[in-house]
Amino acid sequence: MVRVLYFLILIGAIALGFAWLADRPGDMVVTFDGYQYQVSLMVAAVAVVGLVAAIMLSWWVVKALWNSPYTITRYFRVRRRDRGYQALSTGMIAAGAGDAALARQKNKEAAKLIRSDQEPLIQLLEAQTLMLEGNHEAARDKFEQMIDDPETRLLGLRGLYLEAARQGNREAARHYASRAAHVAPQLGWAAESSIEEKAEEGDWDGALKLLEAQKAVQKTDREGFNRRRAVLLTAKAISTFDTDQVGARAAALEANRLVPDFVPAALIAARCLFRTDEVRKGSKLLEAAWRKHPHPEIAELYVHARHGDAALDRLARAQRLQSLHSNHPESALTVARAALAVQEFGLAREEAQASIRMDPRESAYLLLADIEEAAGGDSGRVREFLARAVRAPRDPAWVADGVISEHWAPQSPVTGKIDAFQWRVPVERVGIAIEPEERLAPVMIEAEPQPIEEAEIVEAEPVATDVELVEPDEADAVVESAEPAKADPTEEAKPLSADNDQKPAHDSVQEEKVDEPVRRLPDDPGVPPEERKAGSRFRLF
Template identity: 50%
Template sequence: MIRTLFFILTVLALGFGFAWLAERPGSLSILWQGQLIEMSLTVAATVVLAIIAAVMLIWWIVRLLWTSPHSARRFFRARKRDRGYQALSTGLIAAGAGNALLAHKMSSRARGLLRAEQEPLILVLEAQAAVIEGRHDEARRLYQQMAEDPETRELGLHGLYAEASRLGAHEAARQYAETAAEQAPYLPWAAKATLEYRCQSSQWEDAIRLLDQQRVAHVLTRPEADRLKAVLLTARAEEQLEGDPAGARDSAVHALKLAKDLVPAAVVAAKAYLREDNVRKASSILEQTWKVAPHPDVARTYVRARGGDSAVDRLKRAERLASLRPNNVESLLIVAEAALDTQDFAKARARAEEAARMDARERVYLLLADIEEAETGDQGRVRYWMAQALRAPRDPVWIADGHISEKWLPVSPVTGRLDAFEWKVPFDQLEGPVEEGVVSRGDAAINALPPVKKAQSSTEKRAVVEQVEKTDASASPKTPAEPVRTPEPAETTSPFFGHPPDDPGVREGQRPADDKNRLRLF
């Protein structure tokens, strides 16, 4: 484009010059060696231009002849280089496809056409061909050679890391990853591997520093970097909690600023404040986290924040926490548990039944069984709730890569992945309950039970005995040897499951003859 524009401008300039000379006629006389040469200015300008063009043409021909050997040599060298790059390209494609024979053949051809010291891709092709053919020693030698060259250092370190990981040499793999991360923190594989290694060895300070370098190098997005840094700060806070509560508090609070829904950070921050006797701050942090992510750990820490509180005080704190997230299962359960501790069975049962209607799962039914045991002692009803718990869906747990943990961990013990644990239902229990059968959920499970009957007090039992004794005395005199027999009450309480006790000798609908004359003991 520039050459075309220059040519057009040159032609325009010549045309303008000749037009200018034509409008201003004149003559030119030259006396040279006794000869007088006369011509017009236009002819003289044309002759000058012709001479210049002839000189340029002659110079081009002479230069072409002079440089022809070099040009021929350069032509054949470029042709050879093109053939070498074509072989290199074909070999890399073959190596990527797993064609070891063609990759090795193209590698040999490329080395014959190109020089390895000038084209590092030859080493890459040879290393890949060696890996495909199973010559791992040769591949490691080539990767080591690439790692010593500044141009291919990163590729060589990645190859050495992959080979060390394949052989199970985790220490060597860690060293290669750390070397690559220190020299090039923008490499995702090196940064991720180094971060996981440092987390597995609890080097939280080094891990946080490396994470900041990755953020500056734009390896991670800002939300990802904030989340991972919050996890690392929480892990450091848990480690500092025993020996340095103030440091644990600062780390956990910083983590909550980066991830407001990180429950472990809130729990650690609250425990650190409680060690400093700052119940107000601890409660404030737990309340803020509860609004975002209601979790049982937050509820338990909040209810038992003050060690000297009575059961009634804990119930009041539970109700205050529940008011922050109404119509929530965890809110109902924490109030029901606190009410059970205060022996307020009516409130405990009401809240537990509301939770069952909202989300019928294992923990809800186990709590109803505890309430039944404490209030009525009816083993039939207790067994009923236990059976419902066996059939109900499981409760959420801390799980990472199929591993269930009783508490949150910053790193997965299976894969070493950071921030792997999630609070959710285990995968293997999503399809159905533990025990086969139809699950009675919510209202169905609650309505299947008869209403709770209030147990007779000792005064009522004594009145019944006295009434029976008076009746027997008016009917016939009582002999000392004859025991007092109580008649069957007018309204008998039917068994819970609607049939006689599970006695092999008693069939349904039949009772021993003397069963009605059995003594009723109070």
């Protein structure tokens, strides 16, 4: 559009010039070789313009003829290059889609049309095709060749890094990543692998320096950077807790300041403060972390913050935590454990049952078993809670890449990834479901065990005056035992007992069986009182 405007302005200027000459008549006289040539000024101007145009046209024609061989060659070269780039583009798409045959075909076509030293992507397409064909050794050789070229060095290092990671050779993968990070610190994958290597070596200061360098060249989000820095600082504080108290304290407090709800940072910071007798400050720090994320390790450290506290003082501290985050299973379990330590069995049982109502899990049932055992309850109830603990969902734990750890670690033991451990329920027990009856049954048990009467277990039908034959199925339904005895077929056919006391034979069997102690399964909670009065003889749950 601008060029058209300039062209119109030029034409307008020429027209104005000719109009100006037309308004001012005059003659131009030229004497040449004894002759005088006289023309008007307008004709002379038109002649000059025409002469200039003719000269320019002639120069263009001569130049076009002179450069025609180069122009023709350049046309075919551009056409050949365009075909090569089209084949290269199609080959890269085929390699990304996993079509090895088409990628190989387009790679050969592109190699014929474009020189590999002019277009490095041809080498990448060759390496990708070799990987799709399963020839990883040749692919690694191709990546090593790419390292020699400064233009493709990072691409070759990236390919060798991925190949080493695929083979599980973490040492080689980190070697290539370290070389790439030295050349280009802005590469996220290279910096990440170098940080993981420093972390495995325990060089936390070096890992922190790499993280700072990565932040300087990359536009990373502030929250993610703070999280990773807090993880490294927490790991540094844990590793130097026994050797460098001042450094561990500074690192732990900075980590807690960066991410206040990061549980491992809060724990190590509180431990550092407790060691210097700053119990109040450490307790405030743990309380702040507890409000955001109730964690059993926070509760354990908070309750035992002062070593000289009595059991009642620890119970008061547990109740303080419960007030900060009520209606949470961890709060209830914390109070239940502290109450068990002071032998407040009623409070301990109540809080443990409240925890089960909110979130039934293994530790709550095990705690109830400990409470019943400490309270001197019957062994049947203890076995019942132990059986329910076996079937209950598992408690949350520190999990990373399928590995369950009792304590937090800064990186995964499998992949070496930083900040891989998460506090969650292990996946192998997630699918276990608890029925509503099982959730509520332990909660409904009375504090004091009640003796079970024989009439409540088996309610016999009124005995008829006439002698009645009892079918074997009916006798088995009325008399239920953990180990039924095998009766003789000849005895089952007898209507009377052996002592001829005019009682049916099945009544004598009832009297013999009722006198035996009742054996229950470990997960049988017994018959609730409201169901005993309903008249059902066979319901156990």
